[in-house]
Amino acid sequence: MRLLFRYLLCLLFFFTCFGSEIRGQKPFIFEPSKAKVNLKQHFVVLEDSMQKYTAKELLKNDSLFQPLNRFTYKGKTNAFWLKTRFKSTQQISVVIDFRHLTFADLYLIADTPGAVLMHRSAGALRAIEQITKGDSRYHFSFKADKNVSYILLIKSEHIKSYSPIFDFYLSERYQFLExxxxxxxxxxxxxxxxxxxxxxxxxxxxxxxxxxxxxxxxxxxxxxxxxxxxxxxxxxxxxxxxxxxxxxxxxxxxxxxxxxxxxxxxxxxxxxxxxxxxxxxxxxxxxxxxxxxxxxxxxxxxxxxxxxxxxxxxxxxxxxxxxxxxxxxxxxxxxxxxxxxxxxxxxxxxxxxxxxxxxxxxxxxxxxxxxxxxxxxxxxxxxxxxxxxxxxxxxxxxxxxxxxLKELTLLQQHQNELLEQNVKERTKELSQRNAHIETLINELNHRVKNNLQVLYGLNSLRLAAKDNMDADGILKDNISRIKAMMLVNDNLQLGEGNQPLALKPFIENIIKHSAQVFDAENRVAFKVSINDGLQLDSSRGLPLGLIVTELIVNSYKHAFKNCVHPQITLKIELKENAWLMYYNDNGSGMPENVISSFGTDLIRDLTRQMQGELELTNVNGIFYTFIFSDNRLGIS
CATH class of the missing domain: 1.20.1070 (Rhopdopsin 7-helix transmembrane proteins)
Known part of the structure; x- marks a missing residue:
């Protein structure tokens, strides 16, 4: 009996203390003008691990819930039903917001006969198409009438495996939006x-x-x-x-x-x-x-x-x-x-x-x-x-x-200065060497001239002796050739470096000297046609001078023995990128055995040396045509 009595006392104490919290919750008063309300202190909770309850069933049954402040969850990802009642002091739009829930469903019904149940959906991982119009992922919005008691039921699901958080807040809509x-x-x-x-x-x-x-x-x-x-x-x-x-x-x-x-x-x-x-x-x-x-x-x-x-x-x-x-x-x-x-x-x-x-x-x-x-x-x-x-x-x-870059520039400037100094020193050294070389060349030219003068004098003395006619002809030939060399050497000494020779005076001097040697009586007339502006490269002066000398010597020796009015014609001209030299006399021509003599062979060799071409005609005198293509003469 005593045990049964104690059991009845415990049941009486339990219903006295907690019965009002579980059955027939009194609605709390919501005053919109004040701060938002944390609903956590007003919730009772039910853990639905099997997803077996419905909103309509739970809205009518308070006995399944227990106070949230004494609740211990069994599974983090289970569904939780949160229930409370409230009454607004004004007719106003209200908002329930939260921060963490994956899925949240709101069920709201006025605690009056014939009231219609309202359902709204939201949640962090809910597609936008599934969220009720007017709500967002993290809040519900609805209107509350003045002094009407409402039953509020929220289904909370959190699939992130965090501890469940029931952070729901009730506030006036304008205050929430602000x-x-x-x-x-x-x-x-x-x-x-x-x-x-x-x-x-x-x-x-x-x-x-x-x-x-x-x-x-x-x-x-x-x-x-x-x-x-x-x-x-x-x-x-x-x-x-x-x-x-x-x-x-x-x-x-x-x-x-x-x-x-x-x-x-x-x-x-x-x-x-x-x-x-x-x-x-x-x-x-x-x-x-x-x-x-x-x-x-x-x-x-x-x-x-x-x-x-x-x-x-x-x-x-x-x-x-x-x-x-x-x-x-x-x-x-x-x-x-x-x-x-x-x-x-x-x-x-x-x-x-x-x-x-x-x-x-x-x-x-x-x-x-x-x-x-x-x-x-x-x-x-x-x-x-x-x-x-x-x-x-x-x-x-x-x-x-x-x-x-500055250091590199300074270094480069210093290197440029050293280079300029080296260039100046090298230039000075080269100038000194050039001056020395020029002195040597002048000395060489002077000695060549002296030697040519000696040869010219010896041949002239030998010619005066007149031992025999053959020797006389050889000496005259040599004298003419040496004179041509002397003329070239004289022109080189008068100029500087490789300055060109004036062509017309050079040829005229050769003709004049040849006449002095072979034609003391001036029987032979010369007809020379050379432009005054033509100039001869100094490297070509000696072979051209020797060619002209040999032509004149051959004419004197072989052409005019029986000629009453002897004449020699010499012409040099430029024609179609080629230099042409024409030479002819009106003598008797040359016998066949003379055409291949030393003089003509020398003329051919000198022409080949100048990379030119020679045409010879032996009719009514002799006629030479020299062709020097691509400016082989160096004439300008």
């Missing part, structure tokens, strides 16, 4: 700053082609997208009909930003040359980033365990943290002041990383409310530090480049 606008404005300014910073970095890369700007651009762009994804804007802008895909891409943006960060550090700090072991570890971690991104993507895609992937990411970030600390300790003293700005940015990133890790482990999914703002603000600050470091380093490179 706060929402203010919150979005605060979220958008760091996004705008990141976008402007991204554009600036891109323009810097375009103007400089400095590779670390690519990694900085990747870091800023990826972390900006990461913040946008955490704020749910990425889903609303790009994945409204497939929100789960937008949520998967958010983690990929995080790892893409980390890839850009550590590539920037390895590249701009030149770790490969400063510490090969650190460089290899860094490359290994960088290669691990896409692998981790793929693992997290697959876990979230197939198992939707976002809490697990968040812990995996956090642990991997701790590994990066350790590597970064070791990296800073080992190379700190090797960094210049510009590179240390990047180190300060890395330290800022590591501190934020530690704070985020502690926040995720301590507050779970609640920390993701403030993480986007922290992520964007810190990423902008870090990017500014990195940008200042890169710009400073680039400026240092440009200053060093300018300094090297």
């Amino acid at each position: 706060k929402k606008f203010e919150r979005e404005l605060n979220e958008l300014w760091p996004q705008g700053a990141s976008a402007l910073l991204f554009i600036y970095i891109f323009l810097r890369w375009v103007s400089t082609r400095y590779r670390p700007f690519i990694w900085l651009m990747l870091f800023v762009g990826a972390f900006n997208l990461y913040g946008i994804g955490l704020n749910r804007y990425m889903i609303d802008w790009f994945f409204a009909s497939a929100p789960w895909m937008g949520l998967l891409i958010v983690q990929c943006c995080l790892y893409l930003g980390l890839f850009g960060l550590y590539m920037l550090l390895l590249d701009s700090w030149n770790i490969k040359e400063r510490d090969v072991k650190l460089y290899r570890w860094g490359k290994t971690l960088i290669y691990g980033l896409p692998l981790m991104a793929a693992i997290i993507f697959l876990i979230n895609y197939y198992f939707t365990n976002y809490q697990l992937t968040a812990k995996i990411s956090t642990n991997f970030l701790l590994v990066l943290f350790v590597y970064s600390v070791v990296l800073l300790v080992k190379i700190w003293k090797k960094l210049d002041k510009h590179e240390r700005l990047l180190a300060y940015g890395l330290i800022c990133f590591l501190m934020t990383n530690l704070m985020s890790t502690a926040g995720i482990y301590g507050w779970g999914e609640d920390y993701y409310i403030v993480l986007p703002s922290i992520s964007k603000a810190v990423s902008v600050c870090i990017a500014f530090l990195f940008l200042m470091g890169l710009n400073g380093r680039l400026k240092k490179f440009e200053d060093d480049h300018t300094h090297f």
